Amino acid sequence: MTSQPEPGDGGPDPTLDAIVRERRQLINLAYRLLGSLAEAEDVAQETYARWYAMSAPERDAIESPGAWLTKVASRICLDLLGSARARRERYVGEWIPEPLPDRAERISGRPGVAAADPADRVTLDESVSMAFLVVLETMTPAERVAFILHDVFRYAFAEVADIVGRSPAACRQLATSARRRIRESQAATVPTARQAGLVRDFKRAWQARDINALIGLLDPDATATADGGGLVNAALDPVEGGERIARGLVDVIGLAPHLTILERTVNGQPGLVAQQDGVTVTVMAFEIADDRIRHIWAVRNPEKLRSWTTGQ
Incomplete structure (x- = not known):
């Protein structure tokens, strides 16, 4: 990862403050597009590098630096998304987006450290829930x-067209298609308090190795997906069926009796964190429908757990 460039002439840059303030916007955009905080940070750095690679007169000629930065970052993400498909086809096991913790929970665990984390720049809302990603x-x-720029960041289709390289009408169709995918796949919204209660019941049943209680909390057709990235042991394929998932979870606790399970916010929603000897080894996100857990995503790849606190 490169350090943020400085203006080429070494003198004060009147637009520097405005440019730096765009960093949060760039990371928010890139994380939603790429599902990776590390890649989002790299995109922001590359965008700034391109800004400062221009001459001062070229920068001064840009009417809206913020819009220019967003356009460049979006195009970098578009290129990365194309190559990401090939990379993820070679990924060992299932690929799950990088989970994000709640800023307040990290600060309580590591005072003074978490404030510098790029994850702090990501606004946690429904557009970063694990199910959505x-x-x-x-x-x-x-x-x-097209969908993220228009539906999440409220860019006009004419602006999206300039970034994507298609007509505004084509971009409208792209966003409509994406919207349909979201609508068809996502469950009805469950109040956060109810989600938290179900996740808490799940945690207690898991720790008690109560298979029947776990089965009762899981949808009969539930799916559990684990991401180890080939770096740690994880199921290469999703586990399907509430009973199979329940028995597998009990087996995990049996193999790691000293595992500590903590209730945490994962991508803005109730989730769980598993720690071994104070080190976070798994982050679990959930999708709940009709008062049952429908999906579990368990991230075990240590490269995706760098934003999570240890020793809590």
Whole structure:
């Protein structure tokens, strides 16, 4: 990762403050497009590098630096999304987007450290829920960019067209198709308090190795997906069926009796964190429908757990 460039002439840059303030916007955009905080940070750095690679007169001629930065970052993401498909086809096991913790929970665990984390720049809302990000992974790069820019960041289709390289009408169709995918795949919204209660009941049943209680909390057709990235042991394929998932979870606790399970916010929603000897080894996100857990996503790849606190 490169350090943020400085203006080429070494003198004060009147637009520097405005440019730096755009960093949060760029990371928010890139994370939603790529599902990776590390890649989002790299996109922001590359965008700034391109800004400062221009001459001062070229920068001064840009009417809206913020719009220019967003356009460049979106195009970098569009290119990365194309290559990401090939990379993820070679990924060992299932690929799950990088989970994000709640800023307040990290600060309580590591005072003074978490404030510098790029994850602090990501606004946690429904557009970064794990279920939402997983659906985004099924879209074409153009669908994903058009949808996120228009529906999440409220860019006009004329602006999206300039970024994607298609007509405004084509971008409207891309966003419509993406919207349909979201609508068809996502469950009805469950109040956060109810989600938290079900996740808490799940945690207690898991720790108690109560298979029947777990089965009762899981949808009969539930799916559990684990991401180890080939770096740690994880199921290469999703586990399907509430009973199979329950028995597998009990087996995990049996193999790691000293595992500590903590209730945490994962991508803005109730989730769980598993720690071994104070080190976060798994982050679990859930999708709940009709008062049952329908999907579990368990991230075990340590490269995706760098934003999570240890020793809590």
